[in-house]
Amino acid sequence: MKVIKEISSIQDISDYYRYTGKKTALVPTMGFLHPGHTSLMLKAKDENDIVTVSIFVNPTQFGKNEDYSKYPRDFQRDYHICEKAGVDYIFNPDVNEMYGDNNLTTVSLSSITDKLEGKIRPGHFTGVATVVTKLLNAVKPAYLYLGQKDAQQNAVLKKMIIDLNIDTEVRICPTLREESGLAMSSRNTYLTPEQKDKASVLYFILNEGKRMILDEKTGDINSVKDRIRKIFSSKAPEFELQYYEITDNINLEPINDLNLYKGEVLISVACRADTTRLIDNVIFHKE
């Protein structure tokens, strides 16, 4: 496994593999890797010849009062995890390599970025879309592996890839969870053991919403949301529920009459445990 720090070097490597007809994949990450990331790498390795993992904590997707400077970093640990997973290249540019000192170009999407996470974190998805465009232009992968955990990010990147005619196919992998149901995340390291315990409430309310829609056939989105808010405040009164939204999984528009809707349903949730933000989702099909 090789560590590459320069864009021009990873571009040369990518050109070589494309030229020799190899199947190439990129798993973009911000490092501090956990088994959720590893599951993406293993799937990518299983389905491709050459796998690159990018490790880059992207400053432009963090708001002013967010956790960019304290975001957990441990390159040596990440290196060993990637090596064990059979990764071929780690692309680990520094901020200057990615943005230089006069970056004037950003990539931003309308409407789809105004809701859910985008509403709470203005500018976040412009940072994500910009950095992923830059990573795709550097690594030029045939396949991009993403985790279901970040459902809105996936919808944004899928749309961006279509709109900008980028020659990469997206593959979404399932969310890996702790035994409690809590979705694995690098940010879980911020949680105290008690908060971590309580945080399993997110998966509980996602499944409860799914059950109300599929089993109880509740059609009114507000009945589901009211019941969920009650459950949340009784189980985790010390957490703040930021949103619980039931939408389609492409444009992320609310589904008002669930009984009339057919297709993929996305339930997204975000909460704050003290200063730590947690997000999660479930996706299911409705006939």
Ligand code: AMP
């Ligand atoms: P991050 O390092 O948090 O930016 O995540 C990098 C990639 O890993 C994204 O595509 C995430 O959706 C994915 N990911 C993060 N957590 C998980 C998880 N628990 N299970 C599966 N994929 C995940």
